[in-house]
Amino acid sequence: MFRKVLVANRGEIAVRVIRALRETGIASVAVYSDVDRASLAVQLADEAAHLGPAAASESYLRIDKIIAAAHSHRADAIHPGYGFLSENAEFAEACAAAGIVFIGPPAAAIRQMGSKTAARQLAIAAGAPVVPGTVSAVTNLDDAKRTAEQLGYPVLLKASAGGGGKGMRRVDRAEDLEAAIRDASSEALRAFHNGDVYIEKLVVEPRHIEIQVLGDQHGNLIHLGERECSIQRRHQKVIEECPSPVMSTYPELRERMGEAALRIARAANYSNAGTMEFLVDRERNFYFLEMNTRLQVEHPVTELVTGLDLVQWQLKIAAGEKLTIRQEDVQWSGSAIECRIYAEDPDHQYLPSPGRITELTEPAGPGVRLDSGVYEGWNVPLDYDPLLAKLAAWGPSREAAMARLQRALSEYVIGGIRTNRAFFREILDDEVFRAGTLSTAFLDEFPGRRQSAKPDLEAEAIAALIGALAQKKPTAARRGNAAEWLKSGRESLFR
Ligand code: MV4
Numbered sequence: 001m002f003r004k005v006l007v008a009n010r011g012e013i014a015v016r017v018i019r020a021l022r023e024t025g026i027a028s029v030a031v032y033s034d035v036d037r038a039s040l041a042v043q044l045a046d047e048a049a050h051l052g053p054a055a056a057s058e059s060y061l062r063i064d065k066i067i068a069a070a071h072s073h074r075a076d077a078i079h080p081g082y083g084f085l086s087e088n089a090e091f092a093e094a095c096a097a098a099g100i101v102f103i104g105p106p107a108a109a110i111r112q113m114g115s116k117t118a119a120r121q122l123a124i125a126a127g128a129p130v131v132p133g134t135v136s137a138v139t140n141l142d143d144a145k146r147t148a149e150q151l152g153y154p155v156l157l158k159a160s161a162g163g164g165g166k167g168m169r170r171v172d173r174a175e176d177l178e179a180a181i182r183d184a185s186s187e188a189l190r191a192f193h194n195g196d197v198y199i200e201k202l203v204v205e206p207r208h209i210e211i212q213v214l215g216d217q218h219g220n221l222i223h224l225g226e227r228e229c230s231i232q233r234r235h236q237k238v239i240e241e242c243p244s245p246v247m248s249t250y251p252e253l254r255e256r257m258g259e260a261a262l263r264i265a266r267a268a269n270y271s272n273a274g275t276m277e278f279l280v281d282r283e284r285n286f287y288f289l290e291m292n293t294r295l296q297v298e299h300p301v302t303e304l305v306t307g308l309d310l311v312q313w314q315l316k317i318a319a320g321e322k323l324t325i326r327q328e329d330v331q332w333s334g335s336a337i338e339c340r341i342y343a344e345d346p347d348h349q350y351l352p353s354p355g356r357i358t359e360l361t362e363p364a365g366p367g368v369r370l371d372s373g374v375y376e377g378w379n380v381p382l383d384y385d386p387l388l389a390k391l392a393a394w395g396p397s398r399e400a401a402m403a404r405l406q407r408a409l410s411e412y413v414i415g416g417i418r419t420n421r422a423f424f425r426e427i428l429d430d431e432v433f434r435a436g437t438l439s440t441a442f443l444d445e446f447p448g449r450r451q452s453a454k455p456d457l458e459a460e461a462i463a464a465l466i467g468a469l470a471q472k473k474p475t476a477a478r479r480g481n482a483a484e485w486l487k488s489g490r491e492s493l494f495r
Helices: 011-024 040-044 063-072 089-097 107-114 116-125 141-151 174-192 245-249 252-267 299-306 310-318 398-411 421-429 431-435 442-449 453-470 482-494
Strands: 004-007 027-033 047-052 077-079 155-159 169-171 197-201 207-215 221-233 236-242 272-280 286-292 335-342 359-361 368-372 387-395 413-415
Touching: 004 011, 004 063, 011 027, 011 040, 011 310, 011 368, 011 387, 027 040, 027 063, 047 063, 063 089, 077 310, 089 107, 107 116, 107 286, 116 252, 116 286, 141 174, 141 197, 155 174, 169 174, 174 197, 207 252, 207 310, 221 245, 221 252, 221 299, 221 442, 236 299, 236 421, 245 252, 252 272, 252 286, 272 310, 299 310, 299 335, 299 368, 299 387, 335 398, 335 421, 368 398, 387 398, 398 421, 421 431, 431 442
Parallel strands: 004 027, 004 077, 027 047
Antiparallel strands: 155 169, 155 197, 207 221, 207 272, 221 236, 236 335, 272 286, 335 387, 359 413, 368 387
8 A cells, every 4th residue: 555645735635645645644745835735634634745826827736736745745645536637548658657546547557548539439339328419520511510410409519528518409390400500610729729519419408317337447336326417507517416316216227327338447447546537418318428537525425325435545556456355245225415515705796705714614424425625714715616525315215315405404503604505405405306306407497496595695694793792602502594594583573
């Protein structure tokens, strides 16, 4: 096993990895930019290395600086976390060239999955279902028209080099195709320096379900089931859960999707942790979309339900150990739901809302897991993704998990900055969410169903006023149910 590991990331995921290292008796090295000097990750790690200015391009994305830090701190491996350099094949190769183990998949698998069309071709070759459409780029309008006609409108144009919804265009009629190809192609060119687009049949109101896989360097591969990630805003996941509510009704779907994910992983010679993204339509047909060759933000819900520690397994696998869990050993128990707590302003289109956290009370108790990267007094920088923490709850049933998550959210106090905390309280009360009939259209339709949005915002404002007038925090008894306290505060004010 490694003696010392450098964590090439920041925020809650750096903390997550440092915790795993501490549990395993491996020394940790945090890295930091100018604005992260006092970060929680730096405080928790055994050692820390300064990378440079706040801009990620001058710090967390600098392969040379990170490798130099690993050398000077004598780290024998690097964990990349998610984002930043985690899916950069050149970084994985640079680690190997420097004699440092990259804790992740082989560089070749990262590179192959980085091209959406290459991934699609691989899936087809592996016999896994993909959305009907083409694999090669559109070259002329007549061919494109014929393809779209054969697939049937609506179709979706996608960037070959894409991901994250950039360069995507829905086309409903043949006469709109030409302009849409032009738009999608120029957007793709700007975003990815590659204007190639291809055509897929549009899957209407799909569920977004992903399968977690884990493989060692000896050819052993297993899947750890699915995560339902349909609730997204602007291609940013907001809530994730395990199992998917649809699997509770159709358990054989997990087996079939798991098998498909493993076929693709085998074809890619994959090892370490990875995730296959699928769309699932109303008839429960599933289609491979793309693969994420990293540990994902939402991995805790899988850990809560399977009892496995994905980061511990990443370390063992990277160190060359064998996967000792067989597929039949994997068991799913109960239900877990996670919400991503962002520093963002609900009153201003959920734009990032950085600043100093002046008050922080974190939830805990039975079935609650908080992966946080912040503390009271921490200044949330504006330079990075505004994810503060992931709050997850486990329960023996989906209902129990929802109740625990609601309870935990009611205990969570984050002062000084705006967050999306109240938004989750509404989603968890929403009848469509509670019924589990989710799709990627959920958040588009959600505003129409919110009745309690206004009073809740009003209650928060009044609470702030009462707090300011009283010059004190809510008492422990009141804090137990912030919403009730807010209501009683309002009632007494208006009586
Ligand atoms: C689709 C689709 C419907 N039909 N492909 C969005 C991001 C990119 N990775 C793939 N995406 C989609 N591809 C076909 N053929 C709908 C989406 C999509 C989506 C997918 C996953 C999660 C959220 C989404 C939100 C809107 C659209």
